[in-house]
Each structure stands twice: as C-alpha cells, then as structure tokens.
Amino acid sequence: MGQYRVLIDANDEKGLVHKVSTIFFNEDLNILSNSEFVDKENNKFFMRSVVDGEIQAYKLKEQIVQALPNSSRVEVIEPKKKNIIIMATKEMHALGDILVRHEAGELEANILAVISNYDILESFVSKFNIQYITVSHVDLDRQTHEAKVLEELAKFEDIDYIVLAKYMRILTPSFVEAYEDKIINIHHSFLPAFIGANPYKQAYERGVKIIGATSHFVNNNLDEGPIIAQEVIHVNHAYSWRDMQRSGKDVEKVVLSRALKLALEDRIFVYQNKTVIF
Amino acid sequence: MGQYRVLIDANDEKGLVHKVSTIFFNEDLNILSNSEFVDKENNKFFMRSVVDGEIQAYKLKEQIVQALPNSSRVEVIEPKKKNIIIMATKEMHALGDILVRHEAGELEANILAVISNYDILESFVSKFNIQYITVSHVDLDRQTHEAKVLEELAKFEDIDYIVLAKYMRILTPSFVEAYEDKIINIHHSFLPAFIGANPYKQAYERGVKIIGATSHFVNNNLDEGPIIAQEVIHVNHAYSWRDMQRSGKDVEKVVLSRALKLALEDRIFVYQNKTVIF
C-alpha cells in the first residue's frame, strides 16, 4: 500500500540479507534503496531499505521479526511528517534556518511549537505562525524550571524529536530519559574538543586553526551523546573569539539542519553511544 | 577458498538482491560488506559484495551469471596485487606519492615500470628499484612515438592499470581503445572547468577562489572521461598562477592516489561516461 522505510538492527549472522530479501521478493516489493553495515567488532548488523509494494506495514514487520529472532529493532515506517518541538534561548540563526526550511517545504516535519526560557524570539517565531511558549527560568531552580517545560511538552502527543537550536541550559537526567534518542542538540565546537561553556573562547585561547560544530543526541553526560553530524571551517590568528562565534553560527545552523534531516528521514541508528547513518 | 569481491552490473528488476543473496546463503558464504545502487533513470543495478567461504571463484561466477540472465558484468575477483604501469613526464610529486605508498606497502599493486618521454625522472625512480623506460618523443610524430610506447607496454603481460601521473601528452584513440577503462589520469583542474592546456593559468585569469584536481579514466574526448575523484583547495587574489600550480600539486597527488586505490580495490563501475563507486 505504498512506500516503507524498513530499519533492522540485529546480531550478525549468516543469511540475514537473504532472509530479508526473500521476504521482499515473496511479497513482490520493489527495493528502491538498500544499505547494510556490519560492525564486526560488536557483531552487529544494520540495514535500511526503502521498499514499495502492496502490503500493510504491520504485516511486513511481523514477517521480518519472525525471520530474525535475534533482531533488537525492526521498524517499518511509512514516510510522513514527523512532529518536532524546537527549544531555543536567545539566538536566531539555527532556529531561523529550520523555520525557513519548514516554510520552504524542505522538512518532513510539523513544528508543533518553539519553547524558550526567554520571550526574545517570540515576535520572530510568530511571523511563521508557530506557537511560542516562554518558560522563564528566572527565580526557579533547575528542577522546577524543567518540570514546567516538561509540563508544556506533555500537552503535545506524539513528539518525534526535540531539537535544541542553541538552547543554552543543561537538561537533567530525568528530562533526557523521558526523551531518549529523541533530543537533537547542536554544540558549538568540534566535539570532543571544548566540551562545556563558551567553546569559542576556549578555541581562541588554544589558538586552533579550525573550528567546528557538532550535532548529537543528548544523553546524560554533557556533550557526550552519540554524534550525528560535524562540520568545520578554517580560522586564523586574526579571528577574535567573537569573530569565531560569528563565523561559527553558519556552521552550527548547517550541521543542525543536516542532522535533523537525517533524523526525519529515519536514517540514524544509535548504539553504543555512536550512530550508524545510511 | 577464501575472500572474493563480487561485482555485478545488470538491468534492474525485482528480486536481484534476493537471487544473489540466496546463492551466497546456499554456498554458506559470509558477507563481509555489501553495497548496492540502482540508477532508476537508466534502470541499471550495481552491486559489490565482499564474501568469504569455501567455493571456487569460477563456480560462484557461473551461478550468478545463470541466475541473472540480464547482467552485463559479473566478476568474482580474488584480492591480489594488480599490475600497474606509471607514465610520467617531468614532474615528481604525483609519481613520488605513488612510489612512497608502494614502498610503504599501502598499495595493492606491483609497479611493473615507469615510462616517460624524458629521462629526467630516471635517477629518482631508480632509487625505488623500479624499471624506468624512456621513450623520447623528440623528432617523432605522435603516431610513431605512441607506437614505440605501445611496443614497450606490449612487453608486459597482464597490465591492470596504466596510471598517468602527470603524463603531459595526449593519447591517440587507438592507444585509448587498447586500454579502455584501464588508463587513469590526473587532470590539474576541477573538471569540466579549464579543459586543456595550462588550467592553472586559465584559473588565474578567471579569478577563481577555488582550484581543484580531477582523476578520471581516459577516453577519446580530451579531459572528458568518467570522473573517479575530485578535490579542491581555496585560493585568493594573492596567488599567482605559479602559486596555484604549486599548491595544486598537493591536491593532484592526493586525488590520483585516491583514485588509484579505488581502482585497485575493485570499487569502480563505469557506465555512460560516469562512475559508480562503492
């Protein structure tokens, strides 16, 4: 009944491709694209296929699960717009890039809302007819503030991804666990260099000749979640840290949008704090 | 009886992966890696698998050919050193890069000889205990010179690739046809910009901000063969064309060595003047 993205994650063994392709063949599915990867060190098999044909998603999934008893993930996904929440603080560049892409129809996503701890970006976001929710952190301890954010998030059903578009607050473990592998962050350095606060200033102090940005899923170790995408630009001695920051913004927005696109197209597998990306 | 690289090029139809993976499964082969690509526009299917097991190469090939009557290429290759001839003129950088890699054991190749129209590089090449053949073009017309080069080449059996490491003479159609899809050239521009003579001077005159190099198979249209690899570097107004030439050398040698490595690992499919590279 259409097109499906089939994602498989299993312990590696002989015959996996044969078993899956036999199902595709028997069900008369057309394979539009097919990618596989075997992590030999960890004996793990990953596969992403895009197929086309007359079968219901749940039935296809059933067959694959049955054929692959050692799988840890089998998903048969109908391509459709995913629901995302964007969280931001004060900066416009990464947020703006996503909003313009959304407006241009480039993103397979519905933006449910933008949540910020300031109201600074409200008038900007409102131009795009997207709900803006300010949850101020002023005079609140971290837990209380976050509880209020979680409360706002709870009003939305089916959040596929939360995109931290330069949201400058650290999330607590309970928040992160509630949305495991669903929170995509942009860190303004070439991780693992310059973890933590003001990486551009750190980069400037160190005298690096290249700066970068890293998009990653958030886990409970600061800036140490699975990396999705990275990009860099060359700098030189004439860059103040403010110049690095300004130039860095262009990399940040490109990398975050690239990571988001990969997520929306169901191209990312997470395991062992790393990503496999097809 | 070991490891094989299986290369398949066929008209696309449903069930190709199924058929091939069924053979692999029945023969109890272990799939080490597997890449596929379908060119929907031209309805062409490409597959490269690395498998491991107890079957003879020719038997595996037979089965695949039989199962895929619409295939145009089925190869089952045992990984081993390929035989290459390098052709050069006066410049040392691209040639030297290949010789050092060879010396370091990085290349799956035996260098049978270096052929040049000058003797300038002879003492350099001799350091590496590689045969150097000078075929001077002085006072010879193109045909006669080339006939002499072909004569030298004919002395070697089983030449897998001829690598033009800045060989600055144009080859005639008969030469090219004799070694179709076997001659790898490095052109010192980002093709198709600056086809022909002195591309750095052309780039300088045009005032470009990026220069590049292109490695491609040679066909009978100057600098228009199937592209294997390209790379670029940034330049600016302060570069004279000599500066571009100097900086360009670093890109040229990297790109040529990268293309050669892809060829030696049987990763390249050529069709319709393009390459599919796994």
Place this chain on the structure above:
Amino acid sequence: MGQYRVLIDANDEKGLVHKVSTIFFNEDLNILSNSEFVDKENNKFFMRSVVDGEIQAYKLKEQIVQALPNSSRVEVIEPKKKNIIIMATKEMHALGDILVRHEAGELEANILAVISNYDILESFVSKFNIQYITVSHVDLDRQTHEAKVLEELAKFEDIDYIVLAKYMRILTPSFVEAYEDKIINIHHSFLPAFIGANPYKQAYERGVKIIGATSHFVNNNLDEGPIIAQEVIHVNHAYSWRDMQRSGKDVEKVVLSRALKLALEDRIFVYQNKTVIF
C-alpha cells in the same frame, strides 16, 4: 570623528605605504587593521585600512588623493548600513537566509525591498515587514519587463547593492551598466564549470564528484563577472540531479551571504574582471 575604512587602488610605485602611513601618523589616526596587495603582473597596488581618529572623512580623502596622484580609487568610508534591494524569483532559501540574518542584526544593511517576477514569495517576505514588489514578466518582452523593474528601482535613492537571490532571468546590458559592480549574483555551479541553464543537470550528466556555487558581480557576459566567493560540497553516484539541487541550495545560500557580507564591509576591489578581497 570616528572610524573609517580607507580603500586605495593605485599604480604601484615605491613609497605608497610610506605616504599613506605618514598621513595616518600626522593626523594621529589609530590603525585598527591594514591590508595591502600588489599585483606585480599589472603593477597595481591595493590597500584597505581601518583607522580611528579625529579627522573628517573628506579631509582624509583629500590628503590621500593629493599624495597619490596615480591612484584610480581612494575612498574614505564611514561604516554604516548600506541600502540593498533583493531580487528573487520563486526559491526561498537564499532570500530567507538573508532575511533571517537581517532580522538577527547580522547584516550591515537596510533591505529596501524585494522585487520578484512572481508573487509567490510575497507572503513570506511580508512576515519580515519588507516591501515586496511583483513585476510580472508574463506577456512582456525582456526589454519591457526590465524597463518596469528599472522604474521600480528608480523609486529608491542610494541603492548600494542589488542582490540576485536566485533571480532566474538574464539582465540586459543596459540594466547591468546602470548598476555596474553593484549587482551580486549567486550562480548554482562552481564557475566556470556549467555556465548557463540548469547547472545541476549538467553536473549530473557529467558525473562530477563535487558540486559548488559561485557568487559574482554581474557583467554583460553570462556568468562571467568577477568572482567574489565560491564553495563546494562532495556528491556521489547516488545523487540524482534533484538531490544535487537540494544539497546545492545549502551551498548557494552560504556563498551568497558570505559575498554580501564582504561587500557590505567594503572588502572587495574589482579590476580586470577579478576581485581582490581583504
């Protein structure tokens, strides 16, 4: 009475830096930055200084002009927002990138208006409270349409730059002459490769492994004006030309915004169909 950008373009001769720096010294100016370049081939000297002090711009200019009788350009510019007009057709990405930067306060520019031959982008541009002028080309010959565009442009005084953010119509010589070295275009290829229509399709057909974008001033030879900035991304056989087009958009917008920033900061000298950029 503040900060000035001093731009000098002169025939090269001994003592130019001495003469200019003597003026700066005598007027007690602080040099914040200083860049020079000598094109030896053409015997041309270029200098851009940023200075700070108590002198009026016209007086500083007078002194420099007097000291450098062989100069062809001497400008003493007070940094302030420049007036720009953006021209677009249907695509949102390059236009949107400039609008968001403008909104974020990143650009030293007032956007006077967006002019398009379609009304498609009107609702988008209106979000940013920027005037949108549709000048439809339907049923008009090129001259007549352009006359109407020029009429609209004539309503604005002091246009510093016209930014063609994917304006998909060719400008006539009279238009170009009216705004010489003031029209900044983004071409969706790595010029001079793929001049003309649908460069992504040309790139796809050629099987390139890298695609790019080029921002340049517009002159009367199609896609042959002085290049300001270029950037590239890697592609592979799996990219359809539509994929190249999609990925290319990210490069286009980055390159156009970079070129615009250079222009707004008075960093570009144009001569002999090339640029010197400090």
Place this chain on the structure above:
Amino acid sequence: MGQYRVLIDANDEKGLVHKVSTIFFNEDLNILSNSEFVDKENNKFFMRSVVDGEIQAYKLKEQIVQALPNSSRVEVIEPKKKNIIIMATKEMHALGDILVRHEAGELEANILAVISNYDILESFVSKFNIQYITVSHVDLDRQTHEAKVLEELAKFEDIDYIVLAKYMRILTPSFVEAYEDKIINIHHSFLPAFIGANPYKQAYERGVKIIGATSHFVNNNLDEGPIIAQEVIHVNHAYSWRDMQRSGKDVEKVVLSRALKLALEDRIFVYQNKTVIF
C-alpha cells in the same frame, strides 16, 4: 644587496607602520609584500615584509631596532635553505612526503639527517642519499636515550628546525628547552581533541564524523604547543579505527609539510602559546 624578510614583533603603538615604512622608503627598498596584525587584547603588533634593495641586512635591522624601542623581535633574514633534522620512528608516509618534496626541489631546506629509534626506515632514507642515524631506545631509560639523541644532534651546527615526522616518543623538558620553537611535530588528531596515545582509536570509540591532524611546535605540555596548521577529513560509521588511521595518514603528511613550509619561509610568529601566520 638583495631580498630580505623583515619580521617585527613589538608592543603596539601609533606610528609603527609609519616608522618602518619610512625606513624602507629612505633606504629605497621595494616592498614586495607586507602583512600586519595587531592583537588588540594583548596590545601586540606583528609585521612581516619582504623587501628588495641595496642595503646590508644588519644595517636595516639596526635602524628598525632603533626606531622601535618597544620591539621584542626584529629579524632581517636573507632567504636561504634552512638546515633541518627529521626524526621518525617506523612510519614512512610523513617522512617520505618530505623527502620527495626535498628531492623535487620544493623545500627551502637542507636535510642534515634522519634520526630514528629504529633502523626500519634506514634503507628507505638511504635511497635519497641522506644520513640515517639509529639511536635505539631499547634497554635505555628515557633520559639516557635522549642524551644519546642530543649527542647526535650536537654534531650538527646551525639546526634551524627539528621535524618530528611521526616520532613516537615523548621528549623531556630539557630536550624541548634546548630547541625552543624549533621542534615541529605532527599529532594525528584534531587537537585539542584526543591528546595522548592512539588518537584514532579514541576517535573511533567516540564515534566522530570528522578526524584530523595538527602540526604544532613542541613545548613541555604534551600535545599542547602552539598550533601551526590543522586539517580534517570526513569519516563515517563504516571506518574501523584502522581505516581512520590509514586515511589519517594522508592528512598528517599534508599538514606537516604545510607547517614545515611556513616555517622555512619565516612566516610564523609564536607568542602566548599561539601562532600568527602570514
């Protein structure tokens, strides 16, 4: 009596360019190129000029020193081949790249010798008619081994630079102090990420999408000396750490050779553990 490179490092104050350019003018020197940089944060002025004329180097230096009482470095250097020692361990790629460049006449350097703690590279280096000195570390403590290396180095007068082309042993503070700002190292990571042993394995474990190499002057904090040059390449999940290592070699050699070239051309200023590079 020829061409000089003039390097100046001074506390910043008004009139520095004026003073220096006045000397150049009075001495009738032709300025071939001129670069300046002011570090406003630290109030430091840097200048590199290439001039041409009829004056003796020491006289030009005298005048500049006299005119700039607050300078911390004034050098007037006649371009000539510098003397370098290369230190290596077992790997051929970075060493080989320098040797081939030397052979091709690309380097402004005499290679006095290659020193290694193994004899593995001896036959390779000998091809290039360069002295190879093995100083085995086997059964020696670090101090004793280093004393023997220093003893070998002491046999050479006027060593301008020591190039660590993948010399895999840590130098002690006394060694480093003996050759301050003269030891150029290549570290096989994008510093400051992955300091220390086996950075490719660290990069693999972390799941980065980009790897790099860093060339820097050696100081007494491991991998923390002033950075001269950095470069990166993209990797993905399919790279084992061995693959990263293999691909990384190409970046390492390019970056080391680039840093060496900058040093040989007297383009590097070191201060506050950073470099200014003209």
